[in-house]
Amino acid sequence: MPRALDLANLPDADVVALALEGREAAHRELIRRYERPVFSLVFRMVRDRELAEDLTQDTFVKVLSHLDRYRSDFKFSSWLFKIANNVAIDHLRRRQLDTVSMHGSPNAVTVEAQESTRFDVADSAENALEEMQAKELGSAIERAIARLRPEYRSCIMLRHVEGRSYEEIASTLDLPLGTVKTYIHRARHELRRALEHTRE
Protein backbone atom coordinates (compact mmCIF):
# COMPACT_ATOMS: atom_id res chain seq x y z
CA MET A 1 0.00 0.00 0.00
CA PRO A 2 1.62 3.33 -1.04
CA ARG A 3 2.31 5.75 1.78
CA ALA A 4 0.56 9.11 2.03
CA LEU A 5 3.54 10.89 0.46
CA ASP A 6 3.58 8.43 -2.43
CA LEU A 7 -0.13 8.90 -3.08
CA ALA A 8 0.45 12.59 -3.76
CA ASN A 9 2.76 11.67 -6.65
CA LEU A 10 0.44 9.16 -8.29
CA PRO A 11 -1.73 10.12 -11.27
CA ASP A 12 -5.47 10.35 -10.67
CA ALA A 13 -6.24 7.03 -12.38
CA ASP A 14 -3.88 5.15 -10.03
CA VAL A 15 -5.33 6.80 -6.95
CA VAL A 16 -8.82 5.91 -8.14
CA ALA A 17 -7.70 2.29 -8.58
CA LEU A 18 -6.41 2.25 -5.00
CA ALA A 19 -9.65 3.79 -3.77
CA LEU A 20 -11.57 1.00 -5.52
CA GLU A 21 -9.45 -1.44 -3.50
CA GLY A 22 -10.93 0.03 -0.34
CA ARG A 23 -8.05 2.32 0.64
CA GLU A 24 -9.50 5.19 2.63
CA ALA A 25 -6.25 7.13 2.23
CA ALA A 26 -6.78 7.10 -1.53
CA HIS A 27 -10.30 8.50 -1.12
CA ARG A 28 -8.91 11.28 1.07
CA GLU A 29 -6.17 12.01 -1.45
CA LEU A 30 -8.78 12.58 -4.16
CA ILE A 31 -10.62 14.97 -1.85
CA ARG A 32 -7.41 16.77 -0.97
CA ARG A 33 -6.51 17.26 -4.63
CA TYR A 34 -9.80 18.67 -5.76
CA GLU A 35 -11.61 20.17 -2.79
CA ARG A 36 -10.42 23.71 -3.54
CA PRO A 37 -11.14 23.77 -7.30
CA VAL A 38 -14.53 22.09 -6.83
CA PHE A 39 -15.47 24.34 -3.93
CA SER A 40 -14.36 27.43 -5.86
CA LEU A 41 -16.46 26.47 -8.87
CA VAL A 42 -19.52 25.71 -6.77
CA PHE A 43 -19.05 28.79 -4.57
CA ARG A 44 -18.90 31.06 -7.59
CA MET A 45 -22.00 29.39 -8.96
CA VAL A 46 -24.19 29.65 -5.88
CA ARG A 47 -22.52 32.56 -4.00
CA ASP A 48 -23.25 31.19 -0.56
CA ARG A 49 -20.40 29.66 1.42
CA GLU A 50 -22.45 27.38 3.63
CA LEU A 51 -24.49 26.15 0.68
CA ALA A 52 -21.33 25.68 -1.38
CA GLU A 53 -19.85 23.56 1.44
CA ASP A 54 -22.93 21.33 1.41
CA LEU A 55 -23.00 21.04 -2.38
CA THR A 56 -19.27 20.32 -2.48
CA GLN A 57 -19.75 17.62 0.11
CA ASP A 58 -22.63 16.17 -1.94
CA THR A 59 -20.42 16.19 -5.03
CA PHE A 60 -17.62 14.25 -3.39
CA VAL A 61 -20.01 11.80 -1.75
CA LYS A 62 -21.62 11.09 -5.14
CA VAL A 63 -18.28 10.71 -6.86
CA LEU A 64 -16.60 8.53 -4.24
CA SER A 65 -19.69 6.37 -3.73
CA HIS A 66 -19.80 5.59 -7.44
CA LEU A 67 -16.14 5.33 -8.31
CA ASP A 68 -16.87 2.00 -9.97
CA ARG A 69 -18.68 3.96 -12.70
CA TYR A 70 -15.60 6.03 -13.55
CA ARG A 71 -14.06 5.19 -16.92
CA SER A 72 -10.33 5.65 -17.11
CA ASP A 73 -10.45 6.91 -20.70
CA PHE A 74 -12.10 10.03 -19.31
CA LYS A 75 -10.15 12.45 -17.11
CA PHE A 76 -11.11 12.03 -13.47
CA SER A 77 -11.10 15.78 -12.91
CA SER A 78 -13.45 16.30 -15.86
CA TRP A 79 -15.86 13.73 -14.44
CA LEU A 80 -15.64 15.37 -11.03
CA PHE A 81 -16.27 18.86 -12.43
CA LYS A 82 -19.19 17.53 -14.46
CA ILE A 83 -20.86 16.25 -11.32
CA ALA A 84 -20.03 19.42 -9.38
CA ASN A 85 -21.48 21.58 -12.12
CA ASN A 86 -24.63 19.45 -12.31
CA VAL A 87 -25.08 19.63 -8.55
CA ALA A 88 -24.75 23.43 -8.61
CA ILE A 89 -26.97 23.90 -11.68
CA ASP A 90 -29.63 21.58 -10.26
CA HIS A 91 -29.65 23.61 -7.08
CA LEU A 92 -29.90 26.89 -8.95
CA ARG A 93 -32.77 25.58 -11.02
CA ARG A 94 -34.58 24.41 -7.93
CA ARG A 95 -34.04 27.71 -6.19
CA GLN A 96 -34.48 29.80 -9.36
CA LEU A 97 -31.39 31.78 -8.57
CA ASP A 98 -30.28 32.67 -12.10
CA THR A 99 -29.17 36.12 -10.99
CA VAL A 100 -27.50 36.63 -7.66
CA SER A 101 -27.10 39.72 -5.53
CA MET A 102 -23.67 41.27 -5.73
CA HIS A 103 -24.01 42.32 -2.11
CA GLY A 104 -23.42 38.92 -0.57
CA SER A 105 -25.46 35.79 -0.08
CA PRO A 106 -29.23 36.10 -0.49
CA ASN A 107 -29.49 34.03 2.71
CA ALA A 108 -27.51 36.58 4.71
CA VAL A 109 -29.76 38.30 7.24
CA THR A 110 -27.25 40.42 9.17
CA VAL A 111 -24.65 42.94 8.06
CA GLU A 112 -21.90 40.66 9.35
CA ALA A 113 -23.26 37.72 7.35
CA GLN A 114 -23.44 39.83 4.21
CA GLU A 115 -19.90 41.05 4.69
CA SER A 116 -18.62 37.53 5.23
CA THR A 117 -20.28 36.28 2.00
CA ARG A 118 -18.89 39.05 -0.20
CA PHE A 119 -15.63 38.45 -2.00
CA ASP A 120 -12.42 40.04 -0.89
CA VAL A 121 -9.80 39.02 -3.37
CA ALA A 122 -6.17 39.13 -2.36
CA ASP A 123 -3.77 40.77 -4.79
CA SER A 124 -0.04 40.88 -5.42
CA ALA A 125 0.48 44.39 -6.88
CA GLU A 126 3.59 46.38 -6.13
CA ASN A 127 2.40 49.77 -4.99
CA ALA A 128 -0.64 51.26 -3.27
CA LEU A 129 -2.31 52.54 -6.44
CA GLU A 130 -1.81 49.31 -8.31
CA GLU A 131 -2.93 47.45 -5.22
CA MET A 132 -6.12 49.45 -5.09
CA GLN A 133 -6.74 49.04 -8.80
CA ALA A 134 -6.08 45.32 -8.64
CA LYS A 135 -8.37 44.91 -5.67
CA GLU A 136 -11.08 46.89 -7.41
CA LEU A 137 -10.66 44.83 -10.57
CA GLY A 138 -10.62 41.59 -8.60
CA SER A 139 -13.86 42.44 -6.80
CA ALA A 140 -15.38 43.86 -9.96
CA ILE A 141 -14.70 40.68 -11.88
CA GLU A 142 -16.26 38.59 -9.12
CA ARG A 143 -19.36 40.76 -9.18
CA ALA A 144 -19.47 40.56 -12.96
CA ILE A 145 -19.18 36.76 -12.86
CA ALA A 146 -22.10 36.67 -10.44
CA ARG A 147 -24.26 38.40 -13.05
CA LEU A 148 -23.52 35.86 -15.79
CA ARG A 149 -25.94 33.14 -16.69
CA PRO A 150 -25.04 29.88 -14.91
CA GLU A 151 -24.10 28.19 -18.18
CA TYR A 152 -21.74 31.03 -19.11
CA ARG A 153 -20.35 31.05 -15.61
CA SER A 154 -19.51 27.33 -15.69
CA CYS A 155 -17.77 27.63 -19.05
CA ILE A 156 -15.74 30.73 -18.22
CA MET A 157 -14.67 29.31 -14.84
CA LEU A 158 -13.57 26.02 -16.34
CA ARG A 159 -11.74 27.80 -19.14
CA HIS A 160 -9.84 30.46 -17.24
CA VAL A 161 -9.77 29.42 -13.57
CA GLU A 162 -9.30 25.69 -14.12
CA GLY A 163 -7.42 26.03 -17.39
CA ARG A 164 -9.48 23.50 -19.34
CA SER A 165 -9.44 23.38 -23.11
CA TYR A 166 -12.60 23.99 -25.12
CA GLU A 167 -12.81 20.29 -25.96
CA GLU A 168 -12.49 19.28 -22.30
CA ILE A 169 -15.19 21.75 -21.30
CA ALA A 170 -17.50 20.43 -24.02
CA SER A 171 -16.91 16.90 -22.79
CA THR A 172 -17.31 17.83 -19.12
CA LEU A 173 -20.55 19.78 -19.60
CA ASP A 174 -21.96 17.54 -22.34
CA LEU A 175 -22.22 20.48 -24.73
CA PRO A 176 -21.26 20.81 -28.39
CA LEU A 177 -17.89 22.43 -28.95
CA GLY A 178 -19.49 25.32 -30.82
CA THR A 179 -21.84 26.00 -27.93
CA VAL A 180 -18.94 26.16 -25.49
CA LYS A 181 -17.11 28.65 -27.69
CA THR A 182 -20.26 30.73 -27.99
CA TYR A 183 -20.86 30.73 -24.24
CA ILE A 184 -17.27 31.73 -23.51
CA HIS A 185 -17.34 34.42 -26.13
CA ARG A 186 -20.57 35.86 -24.72
CA ALA A 187 -19.29 35.60 -21.16
CA ARG A 188 -16.11 37.48 -22.08
CA HIS A 189 -18.17 40.11 -23.84
CA GLU A 190 -20.41 40.63 -20.82
CA LEU A 191 -17.46 40.73 -18.46
CA ARG A 192 -15.68 43.24 -20.69
CA ARG A 193 -18.71 45.51 -20.66
CA ALA A 194 -19.08 45.16 -16.90
CA LEU A 195 -15.42 46.07 -16.37
CA GLU A 196 -15.32 49.05 -18.71
CA HIS A 197 -15.52 51.54 -15.87
CA THR A 198 -12.42 50.10 -14.19
CA ARG A 199 -10.37 50.79 -17.28
CA GLU A 200 -10.88 54.54 -17.13
Place this chain on the structure above:
Amino acid sequence: MNHRHLLPNEIDLLVDGEAGFGVAPLRAHIQECPECRERLEDARVVVEALEALPHFAPDSRLADRVMAQVPVFVPAHVAARDTVRRWLPQSAAARIAALAVAGASAFTLTVGMIWLALQGDAVVFVTGLLGDRIRTAVTSAARDLAVALLGDAALSALQGLGAIGASLLLLAFLLGAVGTIAGIRRLAVASRRA
Protein backbone atom coordinates in the same frame (compact mmCIF):
# COMPACT_ATOMS: atom_id res chain seq x y z
CA MET B 1 -4.15 47.88 -44.15
CA ASN B 2 -7.23 45.68 -44.10
CA HIS B 3 -10.10 48.13 -43.46
CA ARG B 4 -12.32 45.46 -42.00
CA HIS B 5 -12.03 45.45 -38.25
CA LEU B 6 -11.65 42.12 -36.51
CA LEU B 7 -14.78 40.22 -35.64
CA PRO B 8 -15.37 39.31 -31.95
CA ASN B 9 -14.56 35.63 -32.52
CA GLU B 10 -11.31 36.66 -34.24
CA ILE B 11 -10.38 38.68 -31.16
CA ASP B 12 -11.13 35.53 -29.14
CA LEU B 13 -8.77 33.50 -31.32
CA LEU B 14 -5.95 35.93 -30.56
CA VAL B 15 -6.79 36.02 -26.84
CA ASP B 16 -6.71 32.22 -26.71
CA GLY B 17 -3.27 32.27 -28.32
CA GLU B 18 -4.38 30.18 -31.26
CA ALA B 19 -1.77 29.49 -33.89
CA GLY B 20 -2.24 28.49 -37.47
CA PHE B 21 -2.56 29.65 -41.02
CA GLY B 22 -5.63 31.86 -40.45
CA VAL B 23 -4.21 33.68 -37.43
CA ALA B 24 -1.25 35.40 -39.10
CA PRO B 25 -3.41 37.93 -41.01
CA LEU B 26 -5.21 38.73 -37.76
CA ARG B 27 -1.92 39.46 -36.01
CA ALA B 28 -0.86 41.60 -38.95
CA HIS B 29 -4.08 43.59 -38.70
CA ILE B 30 -3.55 44.14 -34.98
CA GLN B 31 -0.16 45.69 -35.73
CA GLU B 32 -1.79 48.23 -37.98
CA CYS B 33 -5.17 48.94 -36.33
CA PRO B 34 -5.17 50.84 -33.03
CA GLU B 35 -8.89 50.24 -32.47
CA CYS B 36 -8.62 46.47 -32.79
CA ARG B 37 -5.44 46.55 -30.73
CA GLU B 38 -7.35 48.27 -27.94
CA ARG B 39 -10.21 45.73 -28.17
CA LEU B 40 -7.70 42.91 -27.95
CA GLU B 41 -6.08 44.53 -24.94
CA ASP B 42 -9.47 44.89 -23.24
CA ALA B 43 -10.15 41.21 -23.84
CA ARG B 44 -6.74 40.28 -22.44
CA VAL B 45 -7.37 42.30 -19.29
CA VAL B 46 -10.54 40.31 -18.67
CA VAL B 47 -8.79 36.98 -19.27
CA GLU B 48 -5.88 37.93 -17.02
CA ALA B 49 -8.29 38.95 -14.27
CA LEU B 50 -10.10 35.62 -14.62
CA GLU B 51 -6.87 33.64 -14.56
CA ALA B 52 -5.78 35.49 -11.42
CA LEU B 53 -8.91 34.47 -9.52
CA PRO B 54 -8.00 32.41 -6.47
CA HIS B 55 -9.23 29.01 -5.40
CA PHE B 56 -11.27 29.22 -2.23
CA ALA B 57 -10.69 26.75 0.57
CA PRO B 58 -13.63 24.85 2.02
CA ASP B 59 -13.97 23.90 5.67
CA SER B 60 -11.04 21.79 6.89
CA ARG B 61 -13.44 19.03 8.02
CA LEU B 62 -14.85 18.47 4.53
CA ALA B 63 -12.91 15.25 4.04
CA ASP B 64 -14.12 13.84 7.38
CA ARG B 65 -17.73 14.72 6.59
CA VAL B 66 -17.48 13.14 3.15
CA MET B 67 -15.84 9.94 4.41
CA ALA B 68 -18.52 9.60 7.09
CA GLN B 69 -21.00 9.10 4.24
CA VAL B 70 -18.92 7.05 1.83
CA PRO B 71 -18.92 3.28 2.41
CA VAL B 72 -15.39 1.95 2.06
CA PHE B 73 -14.91 -1.79 1.94
CA VAL B 74 -12.04 -3.99 0.89
CA PRO B 75 -12.92 -6.54 -1.82
CA ALA B 76 -12.29 -10.17 -0.83
CA HIS B 77 -9.51 -10.69 -3.36
CA VAL B 78 -7.70 -7.57 -2.11
CA ALA B 79 -7.99 -8.72 1.53
CA ALA B 80 -6.55 -12.13 0.59
CA ARG B 81 -3.73 -10.52 -1.34
CA ASP B 82 -2.93 -8.21 1.59
CA THR B 83 -2.82 -11.18 3.98
CA VAL B 84 -0.32 -12.99 1.77
CA ARG B 85 1.75 -9.83 1.38
CA ARG B 86 1.97 -9.41 5.16
CA TRP B 87 3.82 -12.73 5.35
CA LEU B 88 6.15 -12.00 2.45
CA PRO B 89 9.50 -10.31 3.16
CA GLN B 90 9.71 -6.72 1.98
CA SER B 91 13.09 -6.62 0.28
CA ALA B 92 13.84 -8.40 -2.98
CA ALA B 93 16.88 -10.16 -1.49
CA ALA B 94 14.84 -11.52 1.43
CA ARG B 95 12.14 -12.72 -0.96
CA ILE B 96 14.71 -14.56 -3.06
CA ALA B 97 16.17 -16.17 0.07
CA ALA B 98 12.70 -17.21 1.29
CA LEU B 99 11.91 -18.67 -2.11
CA ALA B 100 15.21 -20.63 -2.07
CA VAL B 101 14.51 -22.05 1.42
CA ALA B 102 10.94 -22.98 0.47
CA GLY B 103 12.15 -24.62 -2.72
CA ALA B 104 14.86 -26.58 -0.91
CA SER B 105 12.40 -27.73 1.77
CA ALA B 106 9.86 -28.84 -0.82
CA PHE B 107 12.56 -30.70 -2.75
CA THR B 108 13.84 -32.45 0.36
CA LEU B 109 10.34 -33.52 1.43
CA THR B 110 9.55 -34.80 -2.04
CA VAL B 111 12.76 -36.84 -2.19
CA GLY B 112 12.10 -38.23 1.30
CA MET B 113 8.56 -39.29 0.41
CA ILE B 114 9.74 -40.97 -2.77
CA TRP B 115 12.47 -42.81 -0.85
CA LEU B 116 9.96 -43.97 1.77
CA ALA B 117 7.59 -45.19 -0.90
CA LEU B 118 10.41 -47.21 -2.42
CA GLN B 119 11.17 -48.77 1.00
CA GLY B 120 7.60 -50.20 1.28
CA ASP B 121 8.41 -53.52 2.94
CA ALA B 122 10.60 -51.96 5.57
CA VAL B 123 7.88 -49.41 6.34
CA VAL B 124 5.24 -52.11 6.81
CA PHE B 125 7.54 -54.14 9.12
CA VAL B 126 8.49 -51.16 11.28
CA THR B 127 4.87 -49.97 11.50
CA GLY B 128 3.67 -53.44 12.55
CA LEU B 129 6.39 -53.80 15.15
CA LEU B 130 5.59 -50.39 16.62
CA GLY B 131 1.87 -51.18 16.66
CA ASP B 132 2.43 -54.45 18.57
CA ARG B 133 4.60 -52.78 21.14
CA ILE B 134 2.10 -49.97 21.70
CA ARG B 135 -0.79 -52.44 22.04
CA THR B 136 1.16 -54.53 24.55
CA ALA B 137 2.08 -51.47 26.60
CA VAL B 138 -1.52 -50.15 26.70
CA THR B 139 -2.99 -53.55 27.62
CA SER B 140 -0.45 -54.03 30.38
CA ALA B 141 -1.11 -50.58 31.81
CA ALA B 142 -4.87 -51.12 31.74
CA ARG B 143 -4.55 -54.46 33.55
CA ASP B 144 -2.33 -52.93 36.20
CA LEU B 145 -4.88 -50.17 36.74
CA ALA B 146 -7.77 -52.62 37.00
CA VAL B 147 -5.86 -54.72 39.56
CA ALA B 148 -5.08 -51.62 41.58
CA LEU B 149 -8.74 -50.58 41.59
CA LEU B 150 -10.61 -53.87 41.82
CA GLY B 151 -8.10 -56.43 43.13
CA ASP B 152 -7.02 -59.73 41.61
CA ALA B 153 -10.19 -61.67 42.57
CA ALA B 154 -12.58 -59.15 41.09
CA LEU B 155 -10.53 -58.90 37.97
CA SER B 156 -10.63 -62.68 37.54
CA ALA B 157 -14.43 -62.67 37.99
CA LEU B 158 -14.73 -59.89 35.42
CA GLN B 159 -12.66 -61.84 32.96
CA GLY B 160 -14.97 -64.81 33.54
CA LEU B 161 -18.05 -62.80 32.51
CA GLY B 162 -16.67 -62.30 29.06
CA ALA B 163 -17.12 -59.31 26.82
CA ILE B 164 -20.91 -59.09 27.12
CA GLY B 165 -20.79 -59.28 30.89
CA ALA B 166 -18.08 -56.66 31.05
CA SER B 167 -20.14 -54.34 28.77
CA LEU B 168 -23.22 -54.77 31.01
CA LEU B 169 -21.14 -54.03 34.07
CA LEU B 170 -19.69 -50.93 32.43
CA LEU B 171 -23.19 -49.76 31.44
CA ALA B 172 -24.40 -50.24 34.99
CA PHE B 173 -21.45 -48.25 36.27
CA LEU B 174 -22.18 -45.39 33.83
CA LEU B 175 -25.88 -45.31 34.73
CA GLY B 176 -24.96 -45.20 38.39
CA ALA B 177 -22.56 -42.33 37.81
CA VAL B 178 -25.10 -40.31 35.81
CA GLY B 179 -27.78 -40.92 38.42
CA THR B 180 -25.47 -39.81 41.19
CA ILE B 181 -24.59 -36.60 39.37
CA ALA B 182 -28.26 -35.84 38.65
CA GLY B 183 -29.19 -36.46 42.27
CA ILE B 184 -26.50 -34.18 43.60
CA ARG B 185 -27.57 -31.46 41.16
CA ARG B 186 -31.20 -31.73 42.30
CA LEU B 187 -30.16 -31.44 45.89
CA ALA B 188 -28.13 -28.33 45.08
CA VAL B 189 -31.09 -26.71 43.25
CA ALA B 190 -33.49 -27.58 46.07
CA SER B 191 -31.15 -26.14 48.68
CA ARG B 192 -30.87 -22.84 46.69
CA ARG B 193 -34.66 -22.51 46.50
CA ALA B 194 -34.93 -23.15 50.17
